[in-house]
Amino acid sequence: MIKTIIKILLIITLALSIFWMFKVNAVDVVVSEYVPWANCTEWWEDIVCSIEPWFDSVMWMLQAMIRWLAFIAMMWWVLFIILNWIMYMMWEDKAKIKGRIIKTLLWLILLLLSWVVLHLVAPWVYTG
DSSP states (O other): OHHHHHHHHHHHHHHHHHHHHTTOOOEEEEESSOOTTSEEEEETTEEEEEEOSTTHHHHHHHHHHHHHHHHHHHHHHHHHHHHHHHHHHHOSOHHHHHHHHHHHHHHHHHHHHHHHHHHHHOTHHHHO
C-alpha cells in the first residue's frame, strides 16, 4: 500500500514538474560587463543580460569555451611540432627529438579524435 502511494506521489510530482517546466521565462540579470552568450542590452546606466531557459545560455557558454580551448590546444601542438622540428634540424641527438615529434603528433591525433567524438556526442558545439 505504501509503495503504491509513493509511486502515485512520484508520478504526480513528475507531471507537475513537467507542467511548470513549460512556464519558465527568461531571467534578467544586471551585470557590469557584457556577457557573450546572453542577450545583453543597456538600460540606463546598467547592463541587463537575459538568461534564456532550457540551458541555452549554458550551452552557448560551453560551446565558446570548448571552441577556444580546442583552438588554443591546436595552436599549442602546432607550435610544439615546429619547435621540435627546429630542434631536430639543429641537435645531434636525433633519436630523442624524433621521439618528441612522434609524441607530439600522437597528442595531435588524440586532439582530432576528441573533436570527432565531441562532434558525435554533442554536435551543437561545432555547428551552432
